[in-house]
Amino acid sequence: MGPTQIILFILIFFAVVILVSSFVTIQQGTVGVVTIFGKYRRVLAPGLNFKIPLIEQIYNRISIQNRSVELEFQAVTVDQANVYFKAMLLYSVLDQQEETIKNVAFKFVDDRNLMQALIRTVEGSIRAFVATKKQADVLILRRDIVEHVKEQLDNILESWGYHLQDLQLNDITFDEVIMRSMSQVVASNNLKAAAENEGQALLITKTKGAEAEGNAIKIAAEAERQAAQLRGQGIALFRQEVAKGMTVAAKEMQQADMDTSVILFTMWTEAIKHFSENSKGNVIFLDGSADGMQRTMKEMMSLNQLNLDTLEKRGK
Structure with a gap:
């Protein structure tokens, strides 16, 4: 192989390498961020894309799919009770606009730093909210806590290029002593409610019994009154008939001179x-x-x- 052939072979090899490097594939659900000599250039959409070989570089491939992370942290209420949270955070890239993708690509050094900032921001927001509430109110304020966190984080996350999709507080617990006391309060309230229900049932039973007995007495008295009235009417009729009979008999005897x-x-x-x-x-x-x-x-x-x-x- 002569020198001319070797040079031709090298040129063909470099031409193939340049041609191959001129095309890049971006997977579905991601976008590519292109830089030229370290400076942002443009965004590549999913699919096959052309780039200037040896000049344009793929700086980062950013997922635009939803992401989730689990959190476990502690907060303290205004009455100095420890509250333990287990939460699930769901977030995603805000949109696919160029400015949003630039923020996602360059705001943080890497995803690890992003996650650390995101988790600490959520924990800080929840701790600040819980610190103004009493231990007895925390369990019933689950929805209020979520709404407070979303309100606090929306602007911050948008400046990073992200959007908070959902925050779920899966578990809220307290120290063992507080949990036992809460169980005792619930048990005593249940016993109190049961006693009140039993008392109400007994009162209703007694009341109904008294009403039934009173109605029976009224019915018996009415029956006795009607019976007495009928007996009186019968006696009066009997006496009236006797008087009539005696009158007739007396007249007949008087006429017979008896x-x-x-x-x-x-x-x-x-x-x-x-x-x-x-x-x-x-x-x-x-x-x-x-x-x-x-x-x-x-x-x-x-x-x-x-x-x-x-x-x-x-x-x-």
Whole structure:
């Protein structure tokens, strides 16, 4: 091989190397940052790109996909209680504009320094917020903590070329002593609520029972009142019918020129017969003396006379 051939071979080799180095492939989900002699030149989109060989260099390949990082840190409340957080941070490049990509590429030396600044900023924001709250309020302020961190970090991260997608506080715990006391408070509150519920149930049961008993008494009293009324009406009707019967019998006996006192004597004997048949006793005491008989006959005659007077008034 002569000198001319060797030179030609070298030229072809360099031409191939230059041609190959003139094209670069950028993977999907990333962009390429090109510099010339160390100075920013332009951004390469995903796919096959042309660059000036030996002059333009790929300074960095930046992922525009979402990234996540887990955090574990401690904060202290205003009442000096230690709070332990476990969180998950989700962030990404703000957009694919040239200025944003320049910030992402040149703000930090490398990703390690970026992560350190990002984590310390999030922890500092949460610690500052928790330091103004009491231990008893921290658990119910989970959403407020997240909103506070996002509000504080949005401007800072945008100046770095990033955007905070989400912050999740997966676990919030306290010292063991505080956890035990919180469990005791919850248990005592549950016992108190159970006792109150049991008391309310007992009160409702007693109240319903009293209402039912009162209603039963009212119903029984009403039934007794109606029964008494019906009994009174029955007795009144009975007496009215007896009076009518006695009036008719007295008129007939008077027309037949008979002594109407026989009616009273008959009623008296019927009453004695009723007593003897329906009474539970074995002895009926009657005044059988002459004076008693005479007094009874006078009373019967008086009643008879009263009956006759009544009949005469009705006849008139």
